[in-house]
Amino acid sequence: MSGWTIRARLTAAIVVLTAVLSLLGLWLGVGVLEGQVRDAAIEARVEQFDGFDNDGFDAFTKEVFASPDFIDVFDLTGVIFGTGFEEFDKFETAFVTETVNDLAVYDELAAAYGSSSGTVQVWLSPESIVAIDRDGSAAMVSEPLDVPVVPLVDLLELNPIDVEELLQGGSPDDLELAFGTEEMDGVTFGFVAEVTDELDAVETIRSTLQVVLAAIVVGAGLATWFIAGRALRPVGQITGRVREITAGSLDDRVPESGREDEIGVLARTMNTMLGRLENADLRRRQFVSDASHELRTPVAVLKSEAEVARRAPDSTSVDELATVVLAESNRLQGLVGDLLSLARSDESSVGDARGMIDLDEVVFAEASRTRAVPVDQGEVSAGRIAGTTELTQRIVAHLLDNACRHAESRVAIGVRTDGEQVRLWVDDDGPGISADQRERIFERFIRLDDARSRDEGGAGLGLAVVAASVEELAGTIAVTEAPLGGARFELTFPRA
Structure with a gap:
């Protein structure tokens, strides 16, 4: 950037600074917004879950599995496997396992709430907890492990397709999940909430802001280029006029804007300097002229006496010639000494x-x-x-x-x-x-x-x-x- 003009450097600096601040603000803002979306979704799930009592859990479970779609599935399972309501625990276990697998959320649940061995616990009711291992095996447990348990209520609300379609091989859309824990009655629950739509909206906001911020960066660069150009235009005029000023035109002056800013001060200072240079040049010229005139007189006297002595040596006395030469030499010496003193005083100080x-x-x-x-x-x-x-x-x-x-x-x-x-x-x-x-x-x-x-x-x-x-x-x-x-x-x- 050594060859860049001040205008280009200032514009580049503003563009880079605006871009960095915009990206940083976008990253922080969107990150905070995503965090708030996830936190709000988890809070909603906690409030909903906290509204259930023991009877509520039983009623919810029976309502889910007593719906027409689930009755058909349950009856079909009883026919094939020879089971009935007395084998309801096995059905619950199989249903939870199929739900987790078909939602394809096991890895995320294991990462958020799983035990060291990868076991994930799903809460159906206070008396029904299903533990699913990494190998896909599942079993009903009476006491939860020392890891958060995931309410089945959260899993059933993750996907809009019904459970019959899910059990028949339906595939959910890609889900964006939020996770959060809350302790209730001595049990730590790991809540799961779908935030796909909300994060899609956040992503739309991010994309829109990226376009807007890009326009802002470009606008800032163009505005800086224009404003800097107008602000530095007098400097260009000053530079052009100074280039035109030579030793013979020291009476020229740079244009003054009349403003009280730094550029106005620069123009006035430049003109003051040019005035000093002009005065110094005038004094120098006058000094050289006067010095030449003063030095010419003793030199002319010496030359005249020498020519007279040469033309008429018999009528010229050596003493008279020596007296004149000595007097003029002393005068010349004093004059040269004074000139040197003045020159030194002009160039230096004590x-x-x-x-x-x-x-x-x-x-x-x-x-x-x-x-x-x-x-x-x-x-x-x-x-x-x-x-x-x-x-x-x-x-x-x-x-x-x-x-x-x-x-x-x-x-x-x-x-x-x-x-x-x-x-x-x-x-x-x-x-x-x-x-x-x-x-x-x-x-x-x-x-x-x-x-x-x-x-x-x-x-x-x-x-x-x-x-x-x-x-x-x-x-x-x-x-x-x-x-x-x-x-x-x-x-x-x-x-x-």
Whole structure:
């Protein structure tokens, strides 16, 4: 079933489940019904038998054998065998034996009520019990064996043909019998009741239910196939649209049904993902374009200086050429480093590599480096955060470089722990940043004015690197006006 669709699997599962439950229910239901039919038949026989007293048994026996059909049989037997009513016991024994044999119920009686040797006892009256052995021999007994005795009344009512026809070789129909025992006056009786018609009716019910249940199973399969098809149709539409979307058509979206079910959520989630992919692709394209533009400038400078030196070697100083090449190489190196930092921040996070970092120590180390503008460290106090030394050094270094690049004469840095947060700020006395530009400066390759020109050494990546690194450390960054008159970059981190 690995190649089956969800629709086919669901339909097959419903069909199999419905069929199994239907067959199980049919089997249990019909079994219970058959049991109730047999129990009801035995209860009826018990009630009828319980209505007889001793005189009733004698009257019943005499009435049966005194009927016109039985008188003829009895007289014929007396003529042939020379017997009369004084030999009535022998006649009863022969009659019971013939009845059991002609009804062909001996094996069933022996299985239900027979002794270990196969003897079956038939009750005619309280004083008349006939024991029939497996070999067909029979005898009248005065006391019953320790097995149930079968009332002759039950046997005589098993077949609709009369006894004369039975004794003359008539053949009964196939009988369905019910068996049950009941103790009366210290004697255990084994009752027999014919349930042929009733079980035929049950079998008719079974056959009808089989047809009905088969139709139900087929109907359930067709309904499941139809409903599943309608329910999964949007999934097919989503799949078809996704197949059509390529790298050049990320602005396409899958159809949304407007429903609040799982498929509607899937469509909306898919469109959200496509939106993220589209934005990421746009940023990537813009990033590649801007990076190519920024890298082209130092490469062009290096190429130009080399061509000038080659055309006019006598007028080119080695020191001047080395100075230009070194400056552009440093600029190129910084640009490539920033690009790598951004690429790494896009692809991974700090994760389990975090450790305890003393932010004040990192600040002292970076602020002590030689820069164009001295850095005031007077407001640096203890502060510990979770992160890596590489990220924290990158953040502090870029902030100080940016502040020194735009400051007139003063740069200040501070660290302070406030409750569960650690604050880091860098101030300068430069021109500052207008309120409407304070979000844009963290975008890649953004320079707000001429002061942030390539000649000043900025490529517009430093603050983007800072923002990405701060995000990796679960921190925040904001720009406000500094007390020195320029810009203040204020960062907050969770306290470790």
